[in-house]
Amino acid sequence: MSILETEQVLVIPTDLFRSLGYFQGFSRETDVYVQQLLGSDLIEYRPRSEMERDDSYKQLIPYCIFRHVNDAGETSVFCYTRGGGSGESRLKSKMSIGVGGHISSIDAEVPGADVYQRGLERELEEEISIETGFRQECVGLINDDETDVGRVHLGIVHLYDVDQPSILPRESGICDAGFVKLDELAARFERMESWSQICLRALFELQSGPKLRESALRESALRESALRE
Numbered sequence: 001m002s003i004l005e006t007e008q009v010l011v012i013p014t015d016l017f018r019s020l021g022y023f024q025g026f027s028r029e030t031d032v033y034v035q036q037l038l039g040s041d042l043i044e045y046r047p048r049s050e051m052e053r054d055d056s057y058k059q060l061i062p063y064c065i066f067r068h069v070n071d072a073g074e075t076s077v078f079c080y081t082r083g084g085g086s087g088e089s090r091l092k093s094k095m096s097i098g099v100g101g102h103i104s105s106i107d108a109e110v111p112g113a114d115v116y117q118r119g120l121e122r123e124l125e126e127e128i129s130i131e132t133g134f135r136q137e138c139v140g141l142i143n144d145d146e147t148d149v150g151r152v153h154l155g156i157v158h159l160y161d162v163d164q165p166s167i168l169p170r171e172s173g174i175c176d177a178g179f180v181k182l183d184e185l186a187a188r189f190e191r192m193e194s195w196s197q198i199c200l201r202a203l204f205e206l207q208s209g210p211k212l213r214e215s216a217l218r219e220s221a222l223r224e225s226a227l228r229e
Contacts, residue, residue, distance in 0.1 A: 008045040010103035010115070011057040016042050017143070017154060026157075026202035028140045034156060038116050045105040051152060058154040062120040063098040063142060065157065065199060066134075068165040068179055077185060077204070078167050080177035082193070094193040097185070097200065098155070099127050099174075120158070127171050132164040140202065142195050155195055159203065182206060 020033055027033065037043070037060065051059050066078035079097050103119035110118065124130070140157045144150030165179035180188075186206045189197060200206040 007048040007102065008105035009048045009051060010043065010060050010105075010107075010119070011046050011051055012037050012040060012043050012060060012154070014056050014058050016040060017058055023141075023143055024145060026140050026142055026198050028202075030138050030140060030156075033141055034138060037154075045108070048102065053152070055151040057152065058143075059152060060103055060116070061153050061155050062100040062103070062116070062123065063155040063157050063195060063199070064100045064120070064124060064160060065097050065203070066099070066130075066160045066162055066167055066179075068162050074181060075204070076165060076179040076181045078165075078177070079180040079185065079188075080169065081175045083173040083175040095188055095191045095196065096193050097196045098157075098193075099124060100158075101127070116156075125170075127169070127174060129168045129170055130160075130162070131166040131168065132162045134160045134162045136160045142198050144194050144198060147194050150194060157199060157203075 016037065017033075020036055021029075046057065048059070051057050067075060068077075069075050077097050078099070079095060081095050082093065100120065101123040103116055104122075107113070107119035107122060108115045137159050138156065139159045142150075142155030142157060167177075167179075169175075169177045182204055185192075185200060185204075189200065189206060192200065
């Protein structure tokens with residue numbers, strides 16, 4: 001049997017998420033959602049094969065983004081293409097800036113452990129090698145009910161600021177990996193999976209192509225100006 005058929009993954013009822021305040025896209029309100037979801041009595045482990053088809057539950061996924069800013073102030077983000085071994089077949093051949101995966105029942109085998117943190121670290125260790133210092137912050141959540149994959153998942157976004165752009169893939173399903181500058185990410189925007197598009201808009205103000213990015217930056221500046229007035 002495949003991992004998909006046997007794995008038990010951490011889920012919360014979709015109604016619980018909605019009761020805390022529904023959003024589509026990206027939310028920065030981590031204090032509203034994260035502890036309430038992870039600390040809920042309604043959290044449980046269910047077969048992944050069933051949960052991939054049942055939108056009455058949301059599978060909680062840590063989605064880790066790695067950013068590097070060089071001495072010239074230029075930002076680049078770790079990016080890769082999902083190959084056949086990267087887990088979710090519906091995302092195969094899509095580009096991604098997020099590393100992470102399901103929290104599994106095996107992460108709860110250590111009594112008293114922080115199951116979510118243990119699962120996050122396990123996924124990172126399986127998928128990549130971080131060969132540099134870093135600082136990490138939980139910066140938001142992703143909900144995308146406009147795609148089949150998104151309807152059964154809820155992303156918790158962690159932003160890692162790395163000292164050096166030194167991250168190597170460990171899994172064969174992580175292809176063409178490396179740090180990519182923001183203007184190049186904008187050019188590749190339409191090839192990205194939806195969660196990466198959502199994060200690029202929310203965290204880096206990127207859209208599809210440089211002209212749309214400039215427009216987004218102008219809109220952001222206008223909003224800030226209006227708030228100051």
